Amino acid sequence: MKKLLLSILFMAAVNANAQFWTVKSTGFATVSRGIGSISIPDANNIWAIATDGSGGASTVVKEITRSTDGGNTWTPTVLSLGVGTSGLGVGSVCAISGTTAWISLNPGTGNTGGVWKTTNSGAAFTKQTTAAFASDSFTNFVYFWDANNGIAQGDPQSGYFEIWTTTNGGTNWTRTPTGNIPLPNSASEYGYTNNYIVSGNTIWFGTSTGRLYKSTDKGLNWTVAQTPLTDFGSTGANGSVAFSSPTDGLLVSSAGAIFNTTDGGVTFNPIATAGFFTGDIAYVPGTTGTYVSTGTTGSSYTLDNGLTWTTIDALQHTVTAFLNTSVGFTGGFTTSATAGGISKYTGTELFTKSFNAAKFTTYPNPVTDVVTISSTENLLVTDVNITDINGRTMKSIKVNDLSEVQINVAELTSGVYFMNVTTDSGKAVKKFIKN
Numbered sequence: 001m002k003k004l005l006l007s008i009l010f011m012a013a014v015n016a017n018a019q020f021w022t023v024k025s026t027g028f029a030t031v032s033r034g035i036g037s038i039s040i041p042d043a044n045n046i047w048a049i050a051t052d053g054s055g056g057a058s059t060v061v062k063e064i065t066r067s068t069d070g071g072n073t074w075t076p077t078v079l080s081l082g083v084g085t086s087g088l089g090v091g092s093v094c095a096i097s098g099t100t101a102w103i104s105l106n107p108g109t110g111n112t113g114g115v116w117k118t119t120n121s122g123a124a125f126t127k128q129t130t131a132a133f134a135s136d137s138f139t140n141f142v143y144f145w146d147a148n149n150g151i152a153q154g155d156p157q158s159g160y161f162e163i164w165t166t167t168n169g170g171t172n173w174t175r176t177p178t179g180n181i182p183l184p185n186s187a188s189e190y191g192y193t194n195n196y197i198v199s200g201n202t203i204w205f206g207t208s209t210g211r212l213y214k215s216t217d218k219g220l221n222w223t224v225a226q227t228p229l230t231d232f233g234s235t236g237a238n239g240s241v242a243f244s245s246p247t248d249g250l251l252v253s254s255a256g257a258i259f260n261t262t263d264g265g266v267t268f269n270p271i272a273t274a275g276f277f278t279g280d281i282a283y284v285p286g287t288t289g290t291y292v293s294t295g296t297t298g299s300s301y302t303l304d305n306g307l308t309w310t311t312i313d314a315l316q317h318t319v320t321a322f323l324n325t326s327v328g329f330t331g332g333f334t335t336s337a338t339a340g341g342i343s344k345y346t347g348t349e350l351f352t353k354s355f356n357a358a359k360f361t362t363y364p365n366p367v368t369d370v371v372t373i374s375s376t377e378n379l380l381v382t383d384v385n386i387t388d389i390n391g392r393t394m395k396s397i398k399v400n401d402l403s404e405v406q407i408n409v410a411e412l413t414s415g416v417y418f419m420n421v422t423t424d425s426g427k428a429v430k431k432f433i434k435n
Contacts, residue, residue: 019347019348020299020301020312020313021299021312021313021343021345022343022344023339023340024071024343025073025334025337025340026048026050026076026340027076027341028063028076028341029337030054030334030337032053032055033053033341034050034051034052034318034331034332034333034334036318036319036331037049037092037093039321040095040321040323040327040329041095041096041098042323043324044067045067045068045095046067046071047065047093047101048065049061051318060088062090063076064079064093065342066121071327071342074342079122086108086110087108088106088107090103091104091139092104092142092194092196094141094142099119102115102116102117102128102142102170103115107137112133112135113133113139114129114131114152115127115139115170115173117169128171130173131152131164131166132175133157133162134162137154137157137162138155138190139154140154140192140193141195143203145218147169148169149165150169151164151166151203151219154191159178159183160181161184161191161213162175163176163181164176180220180221180222181213182213182223182224185211189207189208192232192233197241197243200246201218202214202215202264203215204241204265206233206239207232209231210228210232210237212227212241214264227239227241227265227268228253228259228268237255238253239254239278240252240278243264243265244283244289248260248262249261249264250281250291250305252277252281254278256278258273260305273306273307273308275300275309275310277297277298279295279317279318280294280295280318280320281294283322284324285322286325287350287357288357289303289304289306289357289418289429290302291305291306292312292328294318294320296317297314297316299311299313299315299330303349303350303429304429307391315332316333317343318330318333325351326351328344328345328350329343330342330343330345331343352426356421356426359375359428360373360375360421360430361373362430366432366433366434366435368435369408370406370407370408370409373407373419373421374403374404374405375423379423381403381421381423382401382423383399384405384419384420384421384422385397386409387418388418409434413434414435416431417432417434418430419431
């Protein structure tokens with residue numbers, strides 16, 4: 001196999017911070033079954049696919065696990081895929097409900113990968129043949145915005161990336177034409193399994209040369225930009241990216257660096273900080289700048305767009321996904337058929353941050369000289385720290401418990417800034433633009 005983005009192996013775990021993550025059993029019978037992709041269509045239904053974390057010879061795993069009670073209990077299933085599927089590997093899962101989901105399958109010896117769909121909660125999957133991936137194409141992921149609109153991405157075929165879109169649930173798929181996609185920058189450039197990010201109608205995927213492809217119209221038209229990475233997947237050079245909006249995001253590098261972007265991934269700027277992990281990074285929807293980073297040696301979270309990080313644990317994690325500030329999961333590995341495999345977010349840290357940020361308004365925005373930060377529910381501000389997109393402190397103000405604060409920022413150069421606000425009941429971060 002040329003490349004599976006997740007290639008980490010099971011390691012012994014140490015104690016977790018139970019206030020943030022609570023370990024649950026995925027129910028997989030085999031020890032060291034990991035999680036390679038998580039899909040959360042709603043607060044009750046969660047889907048996840050299995051990976052082999054044993055560290056032995058490469059093993060093709062065709063198993064999923066599902067929860068219908070918010071991630072407290074899980075039911076594993078060996079996939080029923082039909083004839084001609086031996087050797088195929090599952091790359092990603094995307095569900096829109098407790099009954100309907102799609103999976104991407106990687107090619108096996110003598111068999112072609114592609115997209116499979118279930119409408120009976122995973123009891124059986126049927127191949128969607130009009131997503132006619134080439135026999136040697138590596139189907140990296142499938143994603144659906146709703147019951148009709150979806151995308152599936154593979155590696156270059158006939159000189160350009162193989163990308164298919166559908167508007168009717170996958171009954172009919174259409175390949176995006178070569179004129180709509182920037183060409184690979186080398187004959188060997190390719191993508192990675194489950195390596196994509198979505199914010200609204202915008203979707204990104206990373207490549208083996210560190211480039212980030214981007215579409216703002218659900219996969220019909222694409223642009224591409226070089227990131228600070230040299231490769232999104234190779235050991236020692238890889239990284240992960242997450243976006244909180246079509247413009248704002250964070251990128252972590254396995255080299256120990258972190259970057260932010262405010263232009264949708266066209267440019268990335270380094271942040272001078274520590275405490276993050278570089279295996280995966282996930283934005284927490286419904287917040288202003290809250291992300292969770294995970295890796296083989298722990299996890300942490302940021303409440304201020306990556307400027308500062310709080311360590312959660314020293315466990316081994318795989319992929320991470322959040323639905324909102326109260327529903328989130330991170331993959332792990334089974335230690336038995338009844339223990340381990342996935343962890344559920346059970347903390348309050350992320351909700352508190354979102355709650356406070358939503359109770360502040362910043363105006364005018366953009367601003368020329370004086371910006372006002374105002375609490376709509378009389379939260380009392382004690383400190384305001386203004387930082388630039390590189391995390392450098394540009395201005396600090398001590399406030400005597402006011403619910404509205406006016407700050408002169410005329411001396412700041414044009415650009416994007418963050419107001420880190422300390423109140424009597426917690427902290428919040430608000431972004432503003434200086435003209």
